Amino acid sequence: MKQxxxxxxxNARELLTCKEDSPDLIGLIKNxxxxxxxxxxxxxxxxxxxxxxxxxxAQVIDATGRVxxxxxVDSHTHLVFGGTRVGEYFAKIENLPDEEIKRRGIKIGxxxxxxxxxxxxxxxxxxxxxSRVADMIVSGxxxxxxxxxxxxxxxxxxxxxxxxxxLEERLPISVASTFxxxxxWPHDMEKNKYIDFLLNEMIPLVGxxxxxxxxxxxxxxxxxxxxxxxxxxxAGLKAGMRPKLHEGGYSYIGGAExxxxxxxxxxxxxxxxxxxxxxxLALARTVGCPLPGxxxxxxxxxxxxxxxxxxxxxxxxxxxxxxxxxxxxSMPFIIVLACRNHGMSSERAIRAATIAGAxxxxxxxRVGSIEVGKNADIQIWNLERHEDIAYHYMTNPVSLVIKDxxxxxxxxxxxx
Ligand SMILES: [Zn+2]
Numbered sequence: 001m002k003q004x005x006x007x008x009x010x011n012a013r014e015l016l017t018c019k020e021d022s023p024d025l026i027g028l029i030k031n032x033x034x035x036x037x038x039x040x041x042x043x044x045x046x047x048x049x050x051x052x053x054x055x056x057x058a059q060v061i062d063a064t065g066r067v068x069x070x071x072x073v074d075s076h077t078h079l080v081f082g083g084t085r086v087g088e089y090f091a092k093i094e095n096l097p098d099e100e101i102k103r104r105g106i107k108i109g110x111x112x113x114x115x116x117x118x119x120x121x122x123x124x125x126x127x128x129x130x131s132r133v134a135d136m137i138v139s140g141x142x143x144x145x146x147x148x149x150x151x152x153x154x155x156x157x158x159x160x161x162x163x164x165x166x167l168e169e170r171l172p173i174s175v176a177s178t179f180x181x182x183x184x185w186p187h188d189m190e191k192n193k194y195i196d197f198l199l200n201e202m203i204p205l206v207g208x209x210x211x212x213x214x215x216x217x218x219x220x221x222x223x224x225x226x227x228x229x230x231x232x233x234x235a236g237l238k239a240g241m242r243p244k245l246h247e248g249g250y251s252y253i254g255g256a257e258x259x260x261x262x263x264x265x266x267x268x269x270x271x272x273x274x275x276x277x278x279x280x281l282a283l284a285r286t287v288g289c290p291l292p293g294x295x296x297x298x299x300x301x302x303x304x305x306x307x308x309x310x311x312x313x314x315x316x317x318x319x320x321x322x323x324x325x326x327x328x329x330s331m332p333f334i335i336v337l338a339c340r341n342h343g344m345s346s347e348r349a350i351r352a353a354t355i356a357g358a359x360x361x362x363x364x365x366r367v368g369s370i371e372v373g374k375n376a377d378i379q380i381w382n383l384e385r386h387e388d389i390a391y392h393y394m395t396n397p398v399s400l401v402i403k404d405x406x407x408x409x410x411x412x413x414x415x416x
Contacts (some may be wrong), residue, residue: 005043005058007036007405008050009378012068014386017044018354018369021135024385025347026386027090028368032068036376039405044370061400067386069144069350071142071367071377071401072331073357076268076289076319079136080129080160080167081150083116094300110150110184113324117150117160126163132322133167136411139322140398142377143358143367145176145319145327147216149183152194157202161211172408172416174377176361178244179206182217182224182232199235207239213361214265215241216403219248219255226254234263242362248273249294260284265270266317266360271304277310287360289317297326306344317356318349332389332397339390376405391394 024030033050034042035058043053054060067275087106101108117125129146136144146162146167161177168175181202185194206212209326215236217229224232233243244263247255249269256277259267267273267281268289281288290304309316318338320328328334331353338349358368366375381399388398401409408416 003034003037003042003053004361004365005037005053005055007059007061007402008054008070009034009061009063009240009380010047012063012380013065013384014067015044015370016067016069016350016386018070018351019371020355020364020369021308022265028386033389034068034370034378036378036405037403039376041370041372041376044372061380063380065384066073067381067383067389068370069140069379069381070354070368070370071379071403072140072353073143073361074136074141074319074322074331075145075176075266075317075357076291076321077145078147078149078321078323079132079144080125080146080148080163081113081117081118081324082125082128083324085112087147088112088325089297089319110325111187113150114152114186118153118156118351122159122162125159126166128165129163130171132169133173134414136320136322136331137173137401137403138398138412138414139330139332139396140379140396140401141173141331142379142401142403143174143176143361143363145178145214145361147180148179148212149180149216152184152186154202154205158211159203159385161206169244172403172406174367176214176363177212178214178216179203179212179241181238184218184230185221186324190405195232203232203235203239203241207236207241210240212241214244215239216246218246219253219258220246221251221253226258229255230258230262233258234337237262239242248277252277256281259286265362268319269294269304270309271300271302275308275403276308278312278314279326282315283399285315287317287356288314289319289360290342291321291326292318292334292342293326294321296337296341297328303341306338306342306348310348315356315359316348316352317360318352319357319360330396333393336390336393346390349390350386376402378402
C-alpha cells in the first residue's frame, strides 16, 4: 500500500542523514530526496528510492544546490531567565579588578539572575524566553533542552518548568525539561539546608508532577561536591528523572565518576576531565557535551579539547548553553566555534549538533537524523556543501525549517 506523502524535498546537493552508524559521521547522500507523511519521514535516499512514494498532491520543495540536514538538537540551555548580565560580560572582557567591579555596582554570577527571574510573572518570563526560542527555531533548532535553576526556591523553579511546557505548547519546537535545582544555593540559606530542601521537597514535587525528564547539578569547586551531586541525582532518579551533570567546567572534582556510575544521559563542560574519567563516561555510554559558546563567552583559560574525548570513544554533543553568561541561540554559530576554536571537523560538529544531541536527551529514537519512521524535523541550508556551515559565518545559513512535517520558518522568519 502506498503511504500518504504530503511533502517531498527533492534534489538536495547534499542530504545529511546523520544516521548514528554513518562511517562519515553525517550519512551524506549526494542528490538526496526525502518524502514526508503524517509528520514522519517516509522515504530517504536518491530520486530512484523516493520517487515511487510521491503522490500528485504532495508539496515539493526543490533543494537543488543546497544542503538538507536534520533539525538541530540543542541539548544544553538555560534559556528561561529574567534580566541581563551584560555588565558582567564586559567586566570580564575588560578584566576589571574586583574593587572597580564593586565601585561600578556590577553583580557577578548566576545568583544575580535569581532576582529578575523571581520577580518576572509567568507571562513575562514566557515572552522573554519565547523570543530566544524563536531565534533558535529560525536558526534550525527543532528540539531544545531547557533547565530550571534561576529560582532556587519552590515557586520560581516551578515557574521555570511551567514556562518550558508553555514554550512547547505555543511554539513549533520540542522541549526537554530539566530540573536544575542544584545550580547553586541562595545567599540566605546554608548549602546543607538547601540540599535537604531539594531532597525532601523539590525533587519529589517535580517528580510527582512529571515536570521534568532530567535532573541536573553543578559539580565543581565552589559549587556542589561529587558526593553531594551523587545524592541529588540519585534522588532525581528515584523520582523518575534521568541524571545529567555539569562537571569539569572550572576544576575536576570527580563529577565524571558520578555521571558514569549513574549512567547519566550526558556530562557537560568537560574542560578539566582527565582521560581516565573520559573513558569511564564512554564506557557508561554517557554523552559528553562540551560547550564552545561558554568557553568563548568567558574567554576560558582552558578551552575544552575534543581530541582525547574522541580517542577515548566518547560520543560528543555540542549545544548553545544559552544563558545570561552566554547569550547565544544559534547552533550554526556553535558549530563555527567548535570547528575554529576547538579543532573539530565539520562532520564531527554537525553530528554533535544533531544525532549526538538527540542521544544526550535520550531521544535518538525520534529525532536527530533523517531516517524512515523518525519525526520529520528537517532544515535546509542556503549553502552548497556541509563544510560551509563552519566557513560562511555571521549570516544565518538556514533558509527553511520543517517541524513534524510542517514548514515553520523561512529565511530567518517564523512562518506559523
Ligand atoms: Zn549549563
